[in-house]
Amino acid sequence: xxxxxxxxxxxxxxxxxxxxxxxxxxxxxxxxxxxxxxxxxxxxxxxxxxxxxxxxxxxxxxxxxxxxxxxxxxxxxxxxxxxxxxxxxxxxxxxxxxxxxxxxxxxxxxxxxxxxxxxxxxxxxxxxxxxxxxxxxxxxxxxxxxxxxxxxxxxxxxxxxxxxxxxxxxxxxxxxxxxxxxxxxxxxxxxxxxxxxxxxxxxxxxxxxxxxxxxxxxxxxxxxxxxxxxxxxxxxxxxxxxxxxxxxxxxxxxxxxxxxxxxxxxxxxxxxxxxxxxxxxxxxxxxxxxxxxxxxxxxxxxxxxxxxxxxxxxxxxxxxxxxxxxxxxx
Amino acid sequence: xxxxxxxxxxxxxxxxxxxxxxxxxxxxxxxxxxxxxxxxxxxxxxxxxxxxxxxxxxxxxxxxxxxxxxxxxxxxxxxxxxxxxxxxxxxxxxxxxxxxxxxxxxxxxxxxxxxxxxxxxxxxxxxxxxxxxxxxxxxxxxxxxxxxxxxxxxxxxxxxxxxxxxxxxxxxxxxxxxxxxxxxxxxxxxxxxxxxxxxxxxxxxxxxxxxxxxxxxxxxxxxxxxxxxxxxxxxxxxxxxxxxxxxxxxxxxxxxxxxxxxxxxxxxxxxxxxxxxxxxxxxxxxxx
Numbered sequence: 012x013x014x015x016x017x018x019x020x021x022x023x024x025x026x027x028x029x030x031x032x033x034x035x036x037x038x039x040x041x042x043x044x045x046x047x048x049x050x051x052x053x054x055x056x057x058x059x060x061x062x063x064x065x066x067x068x069x070x071x072x073x074x075x076x077x078x079x080x081x082x083x084x085x086x087x088x089x090x091x092x093x094x095x096x097x098x099x100x101x102x103x104x105x106x107x108x109x110x111x112x113x114x115x116x117x118x119x120x121x122x123x124x125x126x127x128x129x130x131x132x133x134x135x136x137x138x139x140x141x142x143x144x145x146x147x148x149x150x151x152x153x154x155x156x157x158x159x160x161x162x163x164x165x166x167x168x169x170x171x172x173x174x175x176x177x178x179x180x181x182x183x184x185x186x187x188x189x190x191x192x193x194x195x196x197x198x199x200x201x202x203x204x205x206x207x208x209x210x211x212x213x214x215x216x217x218x219x220x221x222x223x224x225x226x227x228x229x230x231x232x233x234x235x236x237x238x239x240x241x242x243x244x245x246x247x248x249x250x251x252x253x254x255x256x257x258x259x260x261x262x263x264x265x266x267x268x269x270x271x272x273x274x275x276x277x278x279x280x281x282x283x284x285x286x287x288x289x290x291x292x293x294x295x296x297x298x299x300x301x302x303x304x305x306x307x308x309x310x311x312x313x314x315x316x317x318x319x320x321x322x323x324x325x326x327x328x329x330x331x332x333x334x335x336x337x338x339x340x341x
Numbered sequence: 342x343x344x345x346x347x348x349x350x351x352x353x354x355x356x357x358x359x360x361x362x363x364x365x366x367x368x369x370x371x372x373x374x375x376x377x378x379x380x381x382x383x384x385x386x387x388x389x390x391x392x393x394x395x396x397x398x399x400x401x402x403x404x405x406x407x408x409x410x411x412x413x414x415x416x417x418x419x420x421x422x423x424x425x426x427x428x429x430x431x432x433x434x435x436x437x438x439x440x441x442x443x444x445x446x447x448x449x450x451x452x453x454x455x456x457x458x459x460x461x462x463x464x465x466x467x468x469x470x471x472x473x474x475x476x477x478x479x480x481x482x483x484x485x486x487x488x489x490x491x492x493x494x495x496x497x498x499x500x501x502x503x504x505x506x507x508x509x510x511x512x513x514x515x516x517x518x519x520x521x522x523x524x525x526x527x528x529x530x531x532x533x534x535x536x537x538x539x540x541x542x543x544x545x546x547x548x549x550x551x552x553x554x555x556x557x558x559x560x561x562x563x564x565x566x567x568x569x570x571x572x573x574x575x576x577x578x579x580x581x582x583x584x585x586x587x588x589x590x591x592x593x594x595x596x597x598x599x600x601x602x603x604x605x606x607x608x609x610x611x612x613x614x615x616x617x618x619x620x621x622x623x624x625x626x627x628x629x
Contacts, residue, residue: 071434077432077433077434077437079437125613125617128616128617128620129616129617129620130620131433132370132376132433132568132571132572132576133572133616133620133621133622135376135433135437135568135572136568136569136572136573136612136616137612137613137616137617139565139568139569140569140609140610140612140613140616141609141613143565143605143609144606144609144610144613147603147604147605147606147609148606150604151602151603151604151606263565264561267441270437270438271438271441274434274438278434305449305453306449307445307446307448307449307452308445308446308448308449308450308453309449310442310445311441311442311443311444311445311446311447311448311449312442312446313442314438314439314441314442314445315424315439315442315443315446317438318428318435318438318439318442319424319427319439322435
């Protein structure tokens with residue numbers, strides 16, 4: 012309900028919120044750049060994963076579809092961008108990103124058509140089956156995808172003909188941040204548009220939305236395609252920055268981890284998705300450097316704690332706490 | 342002909358092991374409406390305990406099974422009281438995350454306690470050989486697995502259809518508040534069914550260790566398979582689960598024999614087709 016009330020705020024305040032968001036993202040990325048100048052590859056990977064988590068948020072947080080197969084869309088974008096570069100010689104990064112987005116959107120259309128046929132547990136199972144199916148296809152079509160060795164031989168031109176993708180990953184990082192900002196602004200507009208409101212209506216009460224005369228299935232399918240495009244951009248960014256696409260970008264594990272990140276941050280909010288990704292991946296980097304299995308135990312415990320004590324996630328709980336404080340102060 | 346027979350035997354054994362493990366999941370899912378992704382983790386705990394009992398304590402196969410089943414059920418009861426009881430009736434996403442969290446914890450702890458290597462469970466002499474049928478020799482263990490599956494199916498059928506506990510269980514499944522109003526102690530029914538379900542998982546984990554080898558990632562690797570089996574069978578339906586497991590076992594084994602290079606492609610393709618055709622599962626009674 013609070014989400015719905017937030018969106019009835021006047022337009023000026025909403026665009027102010029977007030501007031603050033942009034400022035925060037830029038500030039965080041500049042701080043990241045100077046704090047970890049030798050670890051820009053990790054930061055770029057975080058940005059790419061952030062796009063995946065944002066795209067899950069679109070269908071899970073805004074439409075209420077629980078999915079454990081969203082890496083299929085991310086991987087489709089990564090392979091789309093990688094294959095045109097490695098096999099067709101299209102090495103212009105903007106074109107590659109665009110192709111990644113289109114590939115992701117197509118994968119979103121296909122998996123949306125399959126997954127949205129069921130509800131509840133069967134839906135979850137369908138989403139798992141879809142990501143496994145994509146994985147097996149990519150593994151089998153090894154002449155195109157490199158199979159289990161991964162797709163290598165991806166080359167990229169200089170960005171806009173000016174900035175080479177350097178060894179330090181500076182260009183890739185800046186490019187990733189710019190992509191993230193563009194996607195963020197577009198998604199802010201999307202979730203506050205009448206269509207975004209309709210999607211939230213579907214999550215709250217699909218029967219009522221159907222009774223009002225809107226097609227629930229078509230809203231969710233359109234959201235799935237948009238979400239696919241976002242995930243595809245993330246995949247393309249990953250392919251461009253690492254110059255290799257592995258089968259793990261289509262894996263069930265990635266899907267599950269991305270969902271965990273979303274819930275850790277808080278569903279139904281773009282900030283929650285981003286906060287969750289950064290905290291999860293930073294924490295993972297620190298702990299798994301020590302011992303990967305302890306990492307698994309800690310993530311598990313963390314998940315249980317979040318579900319029990321902060322079901323709205325880090326960002327959601329913090330926002331609720333702040334608004335309570337503000338409400339109490341008045 | 343030889344190939345067909347080996348496929349049939351392997352598929353039957355695999356399907357039965359799947360059934361023994363996932364029937365518990367099916368019952369709890371039908372009863373408590375919990376999407377329990379940690380079910381495979383309990384099967385894995387059973388496998389580890391049996392392996393520890395046979396290899397390190399030097400016990401026989403039968404006591405090892407007994408220890409594994411009872412100890413896993415004992416481990417599970419506090420988990421049910423402390424964690425699961427809070428997510429009954431919660432949205433699926435919450436349940437999925439909580440149970441994935443439990444699975445991750447179990448994997449981490451199992452690896453810490455037992456190491457990352459494959460664990461074997463020593464088979465007794467009577468089960469490790471093969472039976473000669475005249476035209477074909479069949480591994481005794483396969484037959485043992487099949488018999489176990491049949492016994493479990495029969496036992497559960499008797500428990501649910503013919504005993505007083507079964508009546509309470511079915512009443513709680515159909516309408517928990519009404520059953521409680523009529524004097525059924527639903528909390529107790531939940532706890533007992535959960536313990537039985539987990540015990541069956543552990544039993545399946547031990548019996549099926551030859552087919553589904555015990556290692557730390559067991560819980561994650563087969564979790565999807567168990568979930569798929571329950572979803573296809575329809576939560577809470579014993580015949581549905583049996584048919585689903587035999588069908589999935591047949592598809593998976595045939596795929597592995599005839600087209601190994603496609604991996605699990607046909608398995609998941611079949612899953613999508615079946616779930617699309619029967620959204621409530623083959624024997625589904627419940628809206629999930």
